[in-house]
Amino acid sequence: MTARTPAAIASAASAASALLLVGALTLTAACSHAPSASKPAPARGGPSAEAAEAAAGAAAAAAAGVEPSVVDPATIEGLDVVNDSGNSRFCPWATSYPDVPGATALTAAMRRDVGEHLAEFLGPDSRSPVDCGGDTRSGDPDTQDTRELNISFALLVASGDVVGVRLSNRDRTARTYWYDGADLTYRPALALIESGSRAAFVSALREKARRQGGVGPAALDDLAFTADGGLRAGSAVALDRATVTPWLSEFGRRAQAQTTDPSPTLDLGADHTPTPAVPAGADPGADPTDCSRVKCVALTFDDGPAVPESTTLLQYLAEYDARATFFVVGQNAAAHRAVVRAQADAGHEIGNHSWSHPRLTELSTEEIRSQLARTSEEIRSATGTEPTLFRPPYGSIDDRVRAAAQPLSAVMWDVDPRDWEDRDTDRVTQRVIAATDPGDVILLHDIHRTSVAAVPQILSTLTAGGYHFVTVSHLRATPNALG
Numbered sequence: 199m200t201a202r203t204p205a206a207i208a209s210a211a212s213a214a215s216a217l218l219l220v221g222a223l224t225l226t227a228a229c230s231h232a233p234s235a236s237k238p239a240p241a242r243g244g245p246s247a248e249a250a251e252a253a254a255g256a257a258a259a260a261a262a263g264v265e266p267s268v269v270d271p272a273t274i275e276g277l278d279v280v281n282d283s284g285n286s287r288f289c290p291w292a293t294s295y296p297d298v299p300g301a302t303a304l305t306a307a308m309r310r311d312v313g314e315h316l317a318e319f320l321g322p323d324s325r326s327p328v329d330c331g332g333d334t335r336s337g338d339p340d341t342q343d344t345r346e347l348n349i350s351f352a353l354l355v356a357s358g359d360v361v362g363v364r365l366s367n368r369d370r371t372a373r374t375y376w377y378d379g380a381d382l383t384y385r386p387a388l389a390l391i392e393s394g395s396r397a398a399f400v401s402a403l404r405e406k407a408r409r410q411g412g413v414g415p416a417a418l419d420d421l422a423f424t425a426d427g428g429l430r431a432g433s434a435v436a437l438d439r440a441t442v443t444p445w446l447s448e449f450g451r452r453a454q455a456q457t458t459d460p461s462p463t464l465d466l467g468a469d470h471t472p473t474p475a476v477p478a479g480a481d482p483g484a485d486p487t488d489c490s491r492v493k494c495v496a497l498t499f500d501d502g503p504a505v506p507e508s509t510t511l512l513q514y515l516a517e518y519d520a521r522a523t524f525f526v527v528g529q530n531a532a533a534h535r536a537v538v539r540a541q542a543d544a545g546h547e548i549g550n551h552s553w554s555h556p557r558l559t560e561l562s563t564e565e566i567r568s569q570l571a572r573t574s575e576e577i578r579s580a581t582g583t584e585p586t587l588f589r590p591p592y593g594s595i596d597d598r599v600r601a602a603a604q605p606l607s608a609v610m611w612d613v614d615p616r617d618w619e620d621r622d623t624d625r626v627t628q629r630v631i632a633a634t635d636p637g638d639v640i641l642l643h644d645i646h647r648t649s650v651a652a653v654p655q656i657l658s659t660l661t662a663g664g665y666h667f668v669t670v671s672h673l674r675a676t677p678n679a680l681g
């Protein structure tokens with residue numbers, strides 16, 4: 199086999215991708231992830247034959263089960279999830295990717311791509327008004343079509359010597375990343391296909407897309423195996439196992455085998471970092487604090503859980519007998535179920551912060567429900583208790599989101615030290631202490647080491663000032679004479 203540099207493969211992929219895009223029909227609105235607002239109105243006199251064919255193709259694609267096979271992240275020992283989020287001048291962004299122990303080159307490839315996406319999104323100068331990836335803005339947040347960066351992940355394969363990850367941006371575009379433990383090498387998606395077979399593969403995908411009525415362009419950097427060993431390109435076009443197998447590279451065949459018949463363990467030759475022990479405190483029982491007689495505040499921590507930050511935080515809270523509320527992101531809760539369970543066992547409240555941290559106001563009602571329901575189910579399975587509270591990412595909420603979220607009740611905040619922006623422990627500490635009044639809800643993020651480090655001083659100073667730390671539900675349930 200001719201040696202190819204990653205750059206050569208990437209350029210072949212992008213050229214072939216463009217080719218495929220041109221080859222596909224333009225009826226991409228039939229793609230399952232297209233925003234509903236962009237659906238074209240039916241032509242006068244009823245849908246055209248092409249539109250009907252496209253609709254039939256979309257239905258067939260959905261029925262064909264072209265969902266990629268996915269792996270439960272909780273099964274990977276020592277898995278870390280690298281999270282970041284912010285809201286820089288009306289440009290909300292949240293990024294998340296897995297750091298699988300031993301797959302260093304894979305993590306590096308994702309870190310590089312996510313970093314490039316974020317830099318492009320925020321623009322070249324962090325001090326000047328950011329442009330959110332080129333959007334022009336008038337300065338009035340209410341009238342802007344705010345852009346958003348939201349990168350979330352799914353683990354496709356994590357067994358034997360193969361890891362596959364799919365990173366999606368707002369569930370609209372995606373790319374898959376592969377790790378070959380036999381060569382300790384990151385491999386892009388097209389490396390699943392033998393180089394001499396790529397032309398035949400691309401042409402078969404074009405033909406399949408054409409027969410499906412052009413159901414979205416098939417992306418060659420978004421290749422993932424289905425549970426039965428077929429290979430899917432993009433969200434809607436898949437080739438069955440018998441068709442694709444002769445074109446697979448040696449690595450592609452191993453990745454296919456680990457999808458359909460995974461080895462019981464992941465063995466990348468890495469020293470497994472032992473997962474930090476999650477403190478198992480005794481059940482503290484009901485909180486007797488009477489907020490009508492003493493000053494109460496609610497500490498809330500968003501975006502986690504993260505390891506080791508969230509477990510360190512549990513120790514600080516226990517030292518001050520403080521209760522808090524954790525608004526967890528579903529995909530992080532799924533990776534760190536033991537941490538969520540320990541939070542609940544220690545008497546803290548678990549709230550819902552969506553599955554992948556999108557602006558809920560930008561989603562369809564069905565997508566909002568899915569983001570929240572999936573996360574509530576994750577919380578229920580970790581703790582045995584259904585959450586009753588949710589916090590919309592970025593505080594972005596309207597009547598439609600409130601209605602779709604029921605019976606979850608929205609929780610905003612009173613004190614925001616903007617800890618995600620400065621990452622400065624002293625500054626965060628001082629801002630919280632200076633701004634807190636009785637009855638307040640304080641917003642922090644337990645994915646940031648610097649924020650967790652601020653908590654002991656916040657607890658100590660406010661405790662000395664007569665404050666008690668209770669959950670949001672406790673604060674809401676108690677008539678708060680001092681609030």
Ligand code: ZN
Nearest residue numbers: 500501591592
């Ligand atoms: Zn958040």
